[in-house]
Structures are given as structure tokens and as C-alpha cells.
Amino acid sequence: MSQILELRDVDAFYGQVHALRGVSLRVEEGEIAALLGSNGAGKSTTLKTISGLVRAKGGSIRFLGEEITRLDPHRIVELGIVHVPEGRRVFGALTVLENLELGGFTKRKDPAFTKRTLERVMHLFPRLNERAKQRAGTLSGGEQQMLAMGRALMSDPKLLMLDEPSMGLAPIIVKEIFKIVRQINAEGIPVLLVEQNAKAALKLAHQGYVLETGQITLQNRADLLSQDEKIVKAYLAN
Numbered sequence: 001m002s003q004i005l006e007l008r009d010v011d012a013f014y015g016q017v018h019a020l021r022g023v024s025l026r027v028e029e030g031e032i033a034a035l036l037g038s039n040g041a042g043k044s045t046t047l048k049t050i051s052g053l054v055r056a057k058g059g060s061i062r063f064l065g066e067e068i069t070r071l072d073p074h075r076i077v078e079l080g081i082v083h084v085p086e087g088r089r090v091f092g093a094l095t096v097l098e099n100l101e102l103g104g105f106t107k108r109k110d111p112a113f114t115k116r117t118l119e120r121v122m123h124l125f126p127r128l129n130e131r132a133k134q135r136a137g138t139l140s141g142g143e144q145q146m147l148a149m150g151r152a153l154m155s156d157p158k159l160l161m162l163d164e165p166s167m168g169l170a171p172i173i174v175k176e177i178f179k180i181v182r183q184i185n186a187e188g189i190p191v192l193l194v195e196q197n198a199k200a201a202l203k204l205a206h207q208g209y210v211l212e213t214g215q216i217t218l219q220n221r222a223d224l225l226s227q228d229e230k231i232v233k234a235y236l237a238n
């Protein structure tokens with residue numbers, strides 16, 4: 001399998017706070033990798049460091065064979081890494097359709113491509129299609145998450161990074177969102193999925209990593225991790 005993303009010994013700081021300590025992980029072609037860990041472990045920081053929003057202090061980040069560690073965030077998006085941040089952040093005053101069109105804006109000047117991708121997104125998310133003219137601010141939390149993911153797809157990502165897509169959503173909506181993540185991945189897009197919901201994430205993912213206070217403490221195939229006694233105790237017992 002060929003490698004899409006590789007972090008090697010990445011360190012990151014917020015002032016004196018040493019948020020990432022030698023983080024190494026990979027996302028392979030066609031796979032979903034899950035990054036698990038409790039609140040404050042450094043999951044969001046890992047995604048922000050990959051996106052260039054937080055500067056790596058040491059180590060290296062390679063994407064499709066290219067060193068991206070010191071590139072600007074807009075350059076990293078252009079290369080195809082699209083980050084759906086925690087808490088969604090859709091444009092509430094704009095309609096669903098306008099939000100999606102904005103997603104396609106940065107990447108493609110090709111209207112045929114945009115039209116095709118929009119059709120694909122509406123097919124993946126029928127709820128968005130039904131609400132195309134509705135203001136995004138009036139959508140439910142789950143629908144806003146779908147919109148944030150749909151907008152990310154509009155820019156033709158080569159790696160999709162999702163930060164806690166299930167946060168604050170009812171179990172039935174989480175199921176729907178995870179099913180769509182699986183479909184997106186089945187279309188060939190590799191996914192780096194950050195989750196506190198370890199059980200659901202490991203069902204979906206091929207590979208799993210556990211982050212504790214800025215360090216990767218466990219990594220394995222997702223099916224094996226979900227049987228790991230330490231994981232079961234810390235994250236799956238309920």
C-alpha cells in the first residue's frame with residue numbers, strides 16, 4: 001500500500017505547553033485511520049499541525065511524498081488536505097447551496113467539475129439536497145456536520161481530516177454520519193478521523209492510534225485495538 005500521510009516525531013507547543021511529543025503516524029492509501037484519546041490529549045492539535053495552523057517545532061510531515069512541514073495552510077489545502085474542524089463552522093447566514101459552492105471555490109475553476117461534485121455531494125447527503133435553499137444556521141447539529149463534510153468534499157480532497165464529527169449528536173445521527181464517512185472512503189478518499197467515541201470509530205477505521213498527553217501510546221489495526229484490554233478499559237467500558 002502506498003503512503004498518503006506520514007508524521008515523524010512531530011512536536012508542537014502553545015507557548016510553554018508541550019502539546020505534541022514526538023507524534024508519529026501514517027495514513028495509507030484507501031484507509032481510514034482513527035486518532036483516539038481523551039479530552040486534551042492533543043487530537044485537534046495533531047490535525048491543526050498537519051494543516052499548518054499550528055507550526056511543528058520538530059519532526060517532519062510528508063504528504064504524497066512531499067515535505068509539507070513548513071508550508072502555509074492555504075498551500076496545504078491546495079495540495080488536497082481538507083480539515084473539517086471541531087464544532088463544524090458553517091456560514092449560518094448563507095444557504096446550504098451557497099456553503100457548498102464556497103467549498104468548491106478555492107480549488108476548481110472548472111464549472112463542469114463543480115457541477116459533478118455538487119451532484120455527488122447531494123447524492124451522498126440527501127438531507128442537504130432537500131434543504132439546499134435553507135439557511136445553514138437553521139440546520140440541526142447533524143445536518144451542519146453533513147454540510148461541513150459536504151463542503152470539504154467540494155474541494156476534491158486527497159485526504160479528509162474530520163475532528164470529532166460525532167460530538168454532541170444523537171446516536172442515530174452519529175450512525176448516519178459514520179455510514180457516510182464509510183461511503184466517502186469507499187470512493188477512494190483516505191480519512192484521518194479524530195474521535196472520543198472510540199467504539200464507533202474503531203468499527204469504521206482500518207488503523208487506530210491512541211494519543212495520551214501528546215504522545216501516541218498505542219497503535220494497531222483497528223479490529224485488534226478494539227480487543228485490546230487497555231483500550232477496552234479506558235475507552236470502551238460503558
Ligand SMILES: Nc1ncnc2c1ncn2[C@@H]1O[C@H](COP(=O)(O)OP(=O)(O)O)[C@@H](O)[C@H]1O
Nearest residue numbers: 014017019037038039040041042043044045046
Ligand atoms: N490555543 C491554545 N493555547 C494554549 N493551549 C492550548 C491551545 N489549544 C489547545 N491547548 C492545549 O493543548 C493540549 C491539547 O489540546 P487539543 O489538541 O485541543 O486536545 P484534544 O483535541 O485531544 O481534546 C491541551 O492541554 C490544551 O489545553
Ligand SMILES: [Mg+2]
Nearest residue numbers: 043044045086
Ligand atoms: Mg479536540
